[in-house]
Amino acid sequence: MPIELWVSTSVHETLLTRWTAPFPTVRIRRAPGFRVVADDGSGRNPVLPAKIPMLLRLLPYLRSGATVVACAEQTSLWLPRLFPMRAKFVKTSHGVGSMSARDDPRRRAAALTLVPSELERQTYLHRGFAPERFVATGYVKADFTHRTHTAPPFADSRPVVLYTPHWQQHRSSWWRWGAEVVRRIVADGRYNLIFAPHQRLVEKAPEVADLMREIGDLPHVHCDVDGFAMVDGSYTGAADVYLGDTSSQVIEFLVRPRPCVFLNAGGRVGGRSELRDVGLWGSGWRRCGCRRCVGPGSVGAREICEGSGGVRRAIARGGRRGCGSGCGEILRLLEATPAR
Structure with missing residues (x-):
């Protein structure tokens, strides 16, 4: 044919x-x-x-x-x-x-x-x-x-965290928490970080490129905003932990189930429509944006809410x-x- x-x-x-x-x-x-x-x-x-x-x-x-x-x-x-x-x-x-x-x-x-x-x-x-x-x-x-990377793009075996914030502000963790989250992971030193936000995020938030230039040369950081590896499964295959908000890349990550952490920076915790929109959050741990969980203006750890495995069930239903x-x-x- x-x-x-x-x-x-x-x-x-x-x-x-x-x-x-x-x-x-x-x-x-x-x-x-x-x-x-x-x-x-x-x-x-x-x-x-x-x-x-x-x-x-x-x-x-x-x-x-x-x-x-x-x-x-x-x-x-x-x-x-x-x-x-x-x-x-x-x-x-x-x-x-x-x-x-x-x-x-x-x-x-x-x-x-x-x-x-x-x-x-x-x-x-x-x-x-x-x-x-x-x-x-x-x-x-x-x-x-045909993946760009068949192994994590790092010289050592530290656990790999993949952070993929969404490009739309009302669905993204970037504007409220993103830069601080990235800097904390980098400063902690226990993890390798792949920072690969949606390609359109740079259009909306040019400070993303500034942060990439700031941290991109560190040996435990890999930044990408325009590579084929962002869309060919390289990073979702290489990471040990998924960190994000509402990006659908979590589906690719959960083809091989591993821990997920979701950042609820917008406090989308109430109402049927909000829960329907963020149905992905049933697959892992969710950082709530409410005052009970994180306190006003804080990214610090207080409580983490456990999900129910919804994405994996959705994948199973699809075969x-x-x-x-x-x-x-x-x-x-x-x-x-x-x-x-």
């Missing part, structure tokens, strides 16, 4: 050419607006061309030659939502968590959406989405094997079928689509 992978930069072209070498039916193609980027081979995410103009220029190719189009983000779904297309779009996930934008109208433009668990599938069905358009396949990304199951669903869609 011929498969075309459209890429936007030379960095992605090089990576995908290497990764797909064993598959002779895969062809790497340069999208309109393709950008050649200087690459030193260190695995840095390049600056991307503007996505909407690129998609609009790619539209004629997809309308004339594609039967099924697979994408891992919502922006591409503007095409089937706004334009008549014979190609069927399949939406998969580049991350997973309890706070994805499930009500976005673009999601209804996908002929098929692959979700990581039956629990996640039910959240769409409760919103009135067609059941036949949502399939629980397991977490596809868990099958990815461990992963990539193979997702490919099978795409093949079934192809077989059901009339030939041109």
